[in-house]
Amino acid sequence: MEPYDSLDIHTINDEQAEELCQTLRGDILRAVSQTGGHLASSLGAVELTVALHRVFDLSRDRLVFDVGHQCYSHKLLTGRSDRFDTLRTLHGVAGYPKPAESDADAFIAGHASNAVSVALGMARARTLQFASYDVLALLGDGALTGGLAYEGLSNAGQSGEKLIVILNDNGMSITQNVGGMSRYLARQRLKPQYLNFKKGYQKVLRSNFVGKKLYRFNHKVKTAVKDALLPCSMFENMGFTYLGPVDGHNVKLLTRLLHYAKEGVDGPVLLHVKTVKGKGFAPAEEAPDKFHGVGPFDLTTGEAKSPSRPNYSAVFGQSLCALARGDRRVCAITAAMQSGTGLDGFAAEFPERFFDVGIAEGHGVSMAAGMAKQGAVPVFAVYSSFLQRGYDMLLHDVAISALHVVLAVDRAGLVGEDGETHHGVFDVAYLTSIPGMTVLSPGCFQELREMLAWALADCSGPVAIRYPRGGEGDYQGSFDGGKTLRLKEGKGITLVTYGTTVNAVLEAAETLAAQGIDAEVIKLQCIAPADWTPVLESAGKTGRVLVAEECADQGCIGRQLAAEFALAGVRVKSLTLCNTGDGFVPHGSVDDLRRLCGLDGKTIAHRAKEALGQ
Ligand SMILES: Cc1ncc(C[n+]2csc(CCOP(=O)(O)OP(=O)(O)O)c2C)c(N)n1
Numbered sequence: 001m002e003p004y005d006s007l008d009i010h011t012i013n014d015e016q017a018e019e020l021c022q023t024l025r026g027d028i029l030r031a032v033s034q035t036g037g038h039l040a041s042s043l044g045a046v047e048l049t050v051a052l053h054r055v056f057d058l059s060r061d062r063l064v065f066d067v068g069h070q071c072y073s074h075k076l077l078t079g080r081s082d083r084f085d086t087l088r089t090l091h092g093v094a095g096y097p098k099p100a101e102s103d104a105d106a107f108i109a110g111h112a113s114n115a116v117s118v119a120l121g122m123a124r125a126r127t128l129q130f131a132s133y134d135v136l137a138l139l140g141d142g143a144l145t146g147g148l149a150y151e152g153l154s155n156a157g158q159s160g161e162k163l164i165v166i167l168n169d170n171g172m173s174i175t176q177n178v179g180g181m182s183r184y185l186a187r188q189r190l191k192p193q194y195l196n197f198k199k200g201y202q203k204v205l206r207s208n209f210v211g212k213k214l215y216r217f218n219h220k221v222k223t224a225v226k227d228a229l230l231p232c233s234m235f236e237n238m239g240f241t242y243l244g245p246v247d248g249h250n251v252k253l254l255t256r257l258l259h260y261a262k263e264g265v266d267g268p269v270l271l272h273v274k275t276v277k278g279k280g281f282a283p284a285e286e287a288p289d290k291f292h293g294v295g296p297f298d299l300t301t302g303e304a305k306s307p308s309r310p311n312y313s314a315v316f317g318q319s320l321c322a323l324a325r326g327d328r329r330v331c332a333i334t335a336a337m338q339s340g341t342g343l344d345g346f347a348a349e350f351p352e353r354f355f356d357v358g359i360a361e362g363h364g365v366s367m368a369a370g371m372a373k374q375g376a377v378p379v380f381a382v383y384s385s386f387l388q389r390g391y392d393m394l395l396h397d398v399a400i401s402a403l404h405v406v407l408a409v410d411r412a413g414l415v416g417e418d419g420e421t422h423h424g425v426f427d428v429a430y431l432t433s434i435p436g437m438t439v440l441s442p443g444c445f446q447e448l449r450e451m452l453a454w455a456l457a458d459c460s461g462p463v464a465i466r467y468p469r470g471g472e473g474d475y476q477g478s479f480d481g482g483k484t485l486r487l488k489e490g491k492g493i494t495l496v497t498y499g500t501t502v503n504a505v506l507e508a509a510e511t512l513a514a515q516g517i518d519a520e521v522i523k524l525q526c527i528a529p530a531d532w533t534p535v536l537e538s539a540g541k542t543g544r545v546l547v548a549e550e551c552a553d554q555g556c557i558g559r560q561l562a563a564e565f566a567l568a569g570v571r572v573k574s575l576t577l578c579n580t581g582d583g584f585v586p587h588g589s590v591d592d593l594r595r596l597c598g599l600d601g602k603t604i605a606h607r608a609k610e611a612l613g614q
Contacts, residue, residue, distance in 0.1 A: 004081045009053045014252040017054060021046045021251055024073045025280045027084070029299060031072075035087045036295040036417070037095055038069035040278035040288040041140070044170050044248070045070040048138075048273055051254035052166075053077050055262055056134055058104045064119040066139035066149075068096035068109030069293075070168065078104035088417035090588030090596070095417060110421020111386065112359045113146030115139045116153050116165055123161040134262060136164045142173030142336065144181045145358025156268050157239030164261050165240065165270045168248065170277040173336045175289045179358050184234065188245050188272060235270040244272030249279060289339065312467040315445045316408055317342030319452050320379060324350055330456060331371060333357060333380040335364045341381035341410050361386050365393035365405070372403040377456055381408040384424025384466065385415075391430055394462070399434045402461040407431075408452070412441075412466035413500065413550035414580065414594065419587030424466070425580045429555025431464050432528040438463040439528040441499040442479070444472045447525070450479035466499065468550070470590065473503030482526035484534045490518035493608050494538040496547045498524040498557065504594070505548050507601030512608055519608060527557055532564050539565065539572050544611050546576040548604050550594075553582040574611045578604055 012020065024046050032039045050073065052063060058078065065071050075093060076084060079102060086092025097105035107118050119137035126133060143149050144167070156163055169185050171177055233242040243265075246257055254273065261269045277292075278284025283302025284291035296305040324330040324346065331353040332346045338356055347354040357364045361382055368378035382390075387409060398405045409431070412424040431439045438459055442448040448467055455463040458481075477485065487502070488509055497505040502523050509519045520538050524530055539545050547558035558577035565572060580597045594600045598607065 004077050005079055007077075009050070009077065010057075012054070014255070017050055017251045017255065021050050022280075024050070024076055027076060027081070028072045029281055031084050031087055032294065033297050033299045035085065035089065036293075036297075037072070037087055038293050039281070040172075040284045040291040041070040042072035043281055043284060044275040044277045044279045045138075045168060046073050046279070047249045047251040047254055048166065048168060048275065049073040049077070051251050051258050052136070052138075054255050055258040056136070058106075061134040061136065062106040062119070062122050063104075063136045063138060064107045064115045064122070065097045065109045066115035066137065066143045067112045070138070070140070071097050071105075071109075074104070075102075078102050088419075088587055090586070090592040092587075094419055094587055096419065096421060108421065110418065111389070113139070113143045113148040114152070115143070116149060116156055117151060119163055119165070120152060120156040120159060120161060123156075123163045124159070127161060134162070134164060136166060138166045138168060140173075141167065141169040141171065141182060141185050142177050142359060144185075145173065145177065145179050145336065146360055147363065153235070153238055153240075157235070159239075160267050162266060163268045164258075165268065167244075167270060167272045168275055169245065169272060170275045170288070172277045172288050173359065174292045174340070175336075175338050175356075177358075178336070178356050185272075188233075235272075240268045240270040241265045242270050242272065245274045246272065248273035248275035309471045310445070311342075311471050312442075312445065312448060312469070313340065313342030313410055315342070315448055316381065316410070316452065316467070317345050319449045320381075320408075321346050321349055323453060323456055324353065327377065327456070329375065329377040331355065331376050331378050333364050333368055333378055335359055335361045335380075335382055335386060337381070337383060337386075337410075340383070341408065343381055361389040362393045365390035366397045368405045369393070369397035369401070369403050372398075372405050373401065377404065377406065379406040379408055379456070381410060383411040383422070384409050384413075384427040385411065385422050388426060388430070394431075394434055394437075398462050399436050402436050404460055405462050406452075406455050406459075407462070407464040409464050409466040411469045413468040414585060414590050414597070414599075415469045416590040416593065417587050420584035423580070423585050424468075425550065425552045425585065426555075427464070427466055428527065428549065428551040428557060431466070432557075432560065433555065434462070436461045437528055438482075438526060440465045440479075440482070440526050441524065442467055443475050443477055443499055443502040443523060447477055447479045451525075454479065454481065468500045473500060475500075475502045475506060477502075477523070479525055482531060484531040485523045485525060486520065486534055486538070487523050488519065488521040490520035491542055492518040492520075493544040493546060493612060494520045494522060494535070494542045495604070495608065496522045496524070496535055496545060496557075496561065497549060498527055499550065501548050501550050501599060504599060504601045504604055508548075508604035508608060511601060511605040515609075517609070517612065517614075524557065530557070530560070532561070532568075535561065536564065536568055536570050539570055543573045544576075545572050545574070546578060546604070546608050546611060548578040548599060550597075550599055551579055553577065553579050576607050576611045578607055
């Protein structure tokens, strides 16, 4: 890794800046090929990042990343190159901007479309405090499929605040971008005659006093010429000074334009930058969707180092295709996560029943409600942490009318390397709080298949099936319509769990058995409405209960069970809660994080022994 820390980026010339871009690209490629990570977006944003660092002082000026998955060169340039090989590992460099890691990371990021809102807030605080620094938001064209981006843009455009919004437009979300805005951006072509006109115009007018005055007051003339040379800009109508579109791999031009945005324009500016996702690495340029997020890969061929294992998302996608073949009402919805949620096969086989709504989870839920109201059977496949965006729509549009919307909640539980913004540890609380919602939790692929079929054919009202990232463990079971299962009889202590955590709990039960402790293992199939009877009976027998679950402490099933015990008048000697706690879990491998949270078999067994006073 290059020792970037000794570099004074503000003083380098254009040639040195180009060299720096190549060095950064090489370092990102080498590191990500070993650790895995978000490659294509970071490669596409190298020149833009170098230009930003040349023009702004990002320890003081505030750069707000949208999603933040394009931040690797920013991290290398801001004191993290010496440990960049720890990227996304436990206690290593985070994959997203993280203020706790560096002052240069202005704000936490991970979810899309909020950067303009956050940046406007910062600009407003700056103005109220009579401070002087620049505030920038960097977002991709994919982020513009999210409604929140327009709330920010609309408010920022009319605010008059000095704010620089950089639109990194590569025509891609994770897969091909969707929607009207994407088509609009594709029509914005760079017109060299406009940029030449502007350069000449400024040179002439800024050369003397009269010219300077003219430059300020001649805005109308300039706008008229610009309108003649460029297609009408929606952003200008919102109140932004629109610059571009500009070649996002020309670091010299980007630097000039950023200088101009900083010094030459008052009020909100939008700089439209065209980039190539995966730039500089042929396999990623050819298949930017595959190189959006990658595991370790071979640098020469781009081939993944470890073959992908069967996983819950793929099982879900295959099962949904099978069910859709037999029922023409079944439709699939994704919010820009077609591949991640296992829907590639469905999209290819049933294009007319497949809907990618863009990064618009709230809209996806409301659209599903409309479809269900009119007799379709919508299945919205969505990551647990992104569905947080759709909570109000779940209550207002789906639950009040008890509509039969099926939620396939992927990445439930700890997701690993993406860290605190992505762990699916809040859906247990927010889904089980919704009146009329059925929440199912498979512990293996077969249970997922059977639960999905049941949710589509036998359920009414809203149903969510929550399953984790990755593959299944040793546990094999099947689903019998929501009844709680007693997997192992015992008298010593009751171990309660659901979902994939059953593997760790069964391991703990074995460890305990080897030490002479006879644990009863109970697995909830349906966590809402839960069939508590077997749990209450078991608690009455053992007197000691431990609940292990991969979710946040507040609103967890263990706390709901405590309320059930109180309501049913069941007295237990101890209730031990094993969950992810009441903070935010950092990034790291899922196995490391399970150990960190005490959700591995060994720690569960240890906690059970503690409960027994051993
Ligand atoms: C609310 C939310 N939904 C989904 C995602 C998953 N996601 C991460 S990056 C991305 C695509 C973003 O596209 P764009 O902003 O254009 O950046 P690019 O990847 O093209 O550089 C998506 C859908 C997310 N981060 N946040």
